[in-house]
Amino acid sequence: MTDRVLILGGRGRIGSNVMQDLIAHTQVQITITGRHRTSETAFSPQVQFLTLDLADRDGLRDAIASHNLVIHCAGPFLYRDASVLETCIEMGVNYLDVSDNRAFIHKAFPYHEAAAAAGVTAIINTGVFPGISNSMVRQAVEQLDQPETIHLSYGVAGSGGAGVTVMRTTFLGLTEPFEAWINNQWRQVKPYSDRETVHFPQPYGKVGVYWFDIPETVTLVNSFPVKTVITKFGSIPDIYNHLTWITAHLFPADWLRKPENIEYLSQLSYRMTQFSDRISGIGIAIRAQVTGYQAGKPVTVISTLVHENTAAAAGACTGSIAQFILAGQLSKPGIWSVEQALTTELFEQAMQRRNIQIYSQTTPLT
Incomplete structure (x- = not known):
């Protein structure tokens, strides 16, 4: 059965880079959302567009129901509540986001027990910083x-x-x-x-x-x-x-x-x-x-x-975590930050596959 990924805010700079990473590294079917369709939007055969306003709770629920991973890229996250996350937990759908705001994580973490009980892996802050x-x-x-x-x-x-x-x-x-x-x-x-x-x-x-x-x-x-x-x-x-x-x-x-x-x-x-x-x-x-x-x-x-590209680096991290979840290599029910969920082994694999180099040096202190 083909995996289906829903990218909320997928036409934005971060969301579109997440989409490109998934196209490059997976065979999943992708749905990207936006409040309005534009005539100049062009997609690959893997991608379809869905007109969706996050305030439309019924529409959001229907969209989530037909996918097995949701990636929330529709910021600014200071203004977002945890309704997308809550709906994913209710429907048993795994969840990632690129949130970058302290207030949002305080809204998300109280759902930890519910996510764990539902078997939903939910990882927040998955971009570049945080990520x-x-x-x-x-x-x-x-x-x-x-x-x-x-x-x-x-x-x-x-x-x-x-x-x-x-x-x-x-x-x-x-x-x-x-x-x-x-x-x-x-x-x-x-x-x-x-x-x-x-x-x-x-x-x-x-x-x-x-x-x-x-x-x-x-x-x-x-x-x-x-x-x-x-x-x-x-x-x-x-x-x-x-x-x-x-x-x-x-x-x-x-x-x-x-x-x-x-x-x-x-x-x-x-x-x-x-x-x-x-x-x-x-x-x-x-x-x-x-x-x-x-x-x-x-x-x-x-x-x-x-x-060389901040948004592309964010897309690479989020896309790699999505790839691990879809492949069954990362399953950790609950609400987690990146460093709590992603092992160093998987992180190094992801960076190597995407040609992102990290240099490390250990120096004694005197």
């Missing part, structure tokens, strides 16, 4: 006897090839302070604060990065016995960092919280990146540094990744 980044941390943690500090840094060139939705997510992340796990306690951190310079592999080199609220800030604390988790993000070119810092620190908070102002900033930024992308590219650099003890001695494990 590949989580697995890079797990890979590093497993090299240590006692991990203590996780320090994740991201540099994204221009738009990252991910469209205006990611711009909305970035500006929404500037509206409120958030809690970070520092020295075994939760402390409030202001977004886009505490700049530091990180050395990424070429072609990026030195990049300024700042505190940013992403799901790894929470899930890695639950997954590994560490004292501190630091998550920092920066843009390339650096001018965007300075503009974002001004937005986060000098704009009135009440003004920034208004949806219409978030939309204005998002559209303006996206138009700017349409020009700068030609110079900066749309790639991503990830640096995962895990410090701890190995054979009783302090060491640090640093893993790095560079990819």
